[in-house]
Amino acid sequence: MTARKAVFIETIGCQMNVYDTERIAEGLRALGYATASSPEKADLIIANTCSVREKAEQKAFSFLGRLNRLKKSNPRLIIGVGGCVAQQEGRRILRRVPHVDLVFGTAAVDRVPAAVAKIEKNRCRIVDVAMHDGAAAPPRRCDTPMEGGVSRFVTIMRGCENYCTYCIVPLVRGSEKSRPPAAVIQEVKDLVRCGAAEVTLLGQNVNSYGRKEGLPAFSDLLEQVNAVDGLLRIRFTTSHPKDLTDELAACFGRLEKLCRHIHLPVQSGSDDVLRRMNRRYTRARYLERIALLRRICPDIAVTSDVIVGFPGETEAAFADTMDLVRQVRFDNLFAFKYSDRPGTRAAGYGNKVPEDVKSERLERLLNLQAEMTREKNENKTGAVLPVLVEGKNRKPPRTASAAVSSAGEWTGRTTCNRIVHFAGPEGVRPAGVVDVRIDKALAHSLRGRVVENAVHHHPAKGKKCHAA
Numbered sequence: 001m002t003a004r005k006a007v008f009i010e011t012i013g014c015q016m017n018v019y020d021t022e023r024i025a026e027g028l029r030a031l032g033y034a035t036a037s038s039p040e041k042a043d044l045i046i047a048n049t050c051s052v053r054e055k056a057e058q059k060a061f062s063f064l065g066r067l068n069r070l071k072k073s074n075p076r077l078i079i080g081v082g083g084c085v086a087q088q089e090g091r092r093i094l095r096r097v098p099h100v101d102l103v104f105g106t107a108a109v110d111r112v113p114a115a116v117a118k119i120e121k122n123r124c125r126i127v128d129v130a131m132h133d134g135a136a137a138p139p140r141r142c143d144t145p146m147e148g149g150v151s152r153f154v155t156i157m158r159g160c161e162n163y164c165t166y167c168i169v170p171l172v173r174g175s176e177k178s179r180p181p182a183a184v185i186q187e188v189k190d191l192v193r194c195g196a197a198e199v200t201l202l203g204q205n206v207n208s209y210g211r212k213e214g215l216p217a218f219s220d221l222l223e224q225v226n227a228v229d230g231l232l233r234i235r236f237t238t239s240h241p242k243d244l245t246d247e248l249a250a251c252f253g254r255l256e257k258l259c260r261h262i263h264l265p266v267q268s269g270s271d272d273v274l275r276r277m278n279r280r281y282t283r284a285r286y287l288e289r290i291a292l293l294r295r296i297c298p299d300i301a302v303t304s305d306v307i308v309g310f311p312g313e314t315e316a317a318f319a320d321t322m323d324l325v326r327q328v329r330f331d332n333l334f335a336f337k338y339s340d341r342p343g344t345r346a347a348g349y350g351n352k353v354p355e356d357v358k359s360e361r362l363e364r365l366l367n368l369q370a371e372m373t374r375e376k377n378e379n380k381t382g383a384v385l386p387v388l389v390e391g392k393n394r395k396p397p398r399t400a401s402a403a404v405s406s407a408g409e410w411t412g413r414t415t416c417n418r419i420v421h422f423a424g425p426e427g428v429r430p431a432g433v434v435d436v437r438i439d440k441a442l443a444h445s446l447r448g449r450v451v452e453n454a455v456h457h458h459p460a461k462g463k464k465c466h467a468a
Helices: 015-031 054-066 068-073 084-089 092-096 109-122 169-173 181-193 218-226 246-254 271-277 283-296 315-328 355-378 400-406
Strands: 005-011 033-035 044-049 078-083 102-104 126-128 151-155 198-202 233-237 261-263 301-308 332-337 384-392 409-414 419-423 433-441 446-450
Touching: 005 015, 015 033, 015 044, 015 078, 015 109, 015 151, 015 198, 044 054, 044 084, 054 068, 054 078, 054 084, 078 084, 078 109, 084 092, 084 102, 084 169, 102 109, 109 126, 151 181, 181 198, 181 218, 198 218, 218 233, 218 246, 246 283, 271 315, 283 315, 301 315, 301 355, 315 355, 332 355, 355 433, 384 419, 419 433
Parallel strands: 005 033, 005 044, 044 078, 078 102, 102 126, 151 198, 198 233, 261 301, 301 332, 419 446
Antiparallel strands: 384 409, 384 433, 409 419, 433 446
């Protein structure tokens, strides 16, 4: 029998990386690797990286640098780097970080076990950043019920062909490639069999699913996933506004398992900035898509991304962004300062915005959104919302009184992706849906209590939009 070994995987960046980390861990089980609770307890350490923003890339190299002392104390420790930074830098990582043994790119996730086995045997260094997928990826495995949690990710496509001028994704993830619907549906069924109640369908641009291959449209795939027995909820990310069709928008009104939440990155409220970003939609088109979604589902939650300080962004252009945010009133916003990414067109643009100006604009934007998020949360006070139970609330309390109130608390999410903490009676279990009366609104979450005799709740067939 293979001796048990331990792997620690540090996941840096997007949800796509979380999915890839799960696949890496699954593949390594055949080599006898179990999950380690910390790098210090591992025989193999992997950094699964992101390079979409400079800060994420810096975080990756900082993590790798800290591993040098572990390698010195244990020369047989294997250290690997995967994801977008690995694809971007390739062999240069071996020179920059001499204690790294394995560099694998975004298309090499399923080749990791073979590479690790070779390193174990030959004590060599391997770089695999080939963009071809090689053999078909093995099916997802789950050996025990509830393995991996209540909510799971399922990648339906990889790559991107939008070529936004600031974005490195097409360079490190390659062109769009969609998985056949049958493979997606089978993976969803397998995850449900192992206890998943919710799946999030992933892609750099899920809206363009199947377009190159002539597969069914994304709205059709959603309908097939919606028909999977035992599945309670469906989410998806990320959407591109230019590809948000009427058919996809209509899904929010007719598919009872589709969560009433969409992440729709706008990036800027200025038509001039959007044009130089190569986003291929206008401010007016974005607002028209939001209006359509809200006509179909008035209580839909909309979240977005904004880049602050794109080259040439004037104060007037930033004011357009602030105005758009006020008009849309997003439920939440992920805003970042622009940073040059190697190989992108925008990296060569002049008229860069000074760092202090970017910081000041970002602060103004985040303060504005914080007010709206808090107000939206407060509007839920007194409401009874269906919450998918994810597990016990393990977030450390900040005060002694909070420790008392959070003892035995559960945590979950509404269909509109709001986090809810609540004290549950007997019968509450992960993967169930409970009705929770909201007693208190916090900055980023809600707190409440389970309504009596409403411990388990399943989506009603044909139910359209419900406020959450």
